[in-house]
Amino acid sequence: ELILSDEFPVFEILPLLFGALDEPATREMAFGHVKENVDVWIARLPVGYRGMIPVTARFFCDQKKAREAEAFFRPRVEAMEGGPRELDKSLEVIRLCTAKREAHLPSVASFLEGFSRSAP
Numbered sequence: 359e360l361i362l363s364d365e366f367p368v369f370e371i372l373p374l375l376f377g378a379l380d381e382p383a384t385r386e387m388a389f390g391h392v393k394e395n396v397d398v399w400i401a402r403l404p405v406g407y408r409g410m411i412p413v414t415a416r417f418f419c420d421q422k423k424a425r426e427a428e429a430f431f432r433p434r435v436e437a438m439e440g441g442p443r444e445l446d447k448s449l450e451v452i453r454l455c456t457a458k459r460e461a462h463l464p465s466v467a468s469f470l471e472g473f474s475r476s477a478p
Contacts, residue, residue, distance in 0.1 A: 362395055368402045379417045389414060393430055400434075409440035412448045419455035427452070 361371045378388035392399065392414045400408050412435060415427035428449055435441025 362398050362402075364402075375414070379414055385417055389417075396430075396434065400438075406439055409435060409438035409442075409444050411435070411438070412441065412445040416448045416451045418452055419459055421453070421456055424449050424452040424456070 360366075361374060375388060375392070378384040378391075392411070396411065399411060403411070412427065412431045415423065415431070418424070418427070428445070431441075431445050435445050
């Protein structure tokens with residue numbers, strides 16, 4: 359409730375939100391908060407910054423989250439300055455992360471398997 363109130367300027371609250379999104383342990387909770395309170399965030403942000411809301415999805419690295427973010431944000435961003443572009447960029451970040459993870463996963467798994475066999 360405190361971060362949604364007018365007690366603090368929105369630009370002092372955003373680092374708290376992005377800090378929670380950056381941490382794997384709190385990412386789902388923070389993104390759920392954004393989705394649940396998106397209208398409040400839209401109202402609090404200056405008009406020129408509202409289109410940045412989809413950036414909150416960039417912290418994920420799987421196609422399921424990309425689809426979820428697109429389904430949630432696409433209908434909302436069309437009326438926001440820069441919103442469609444920021445959503446497209448955020449979806450690209452997720453897709454690139456996913457492709458990179460999938461490309462490297464076999465070699466990482468192989469390395470860790472070999473590492474665990476050589477450990478005492």
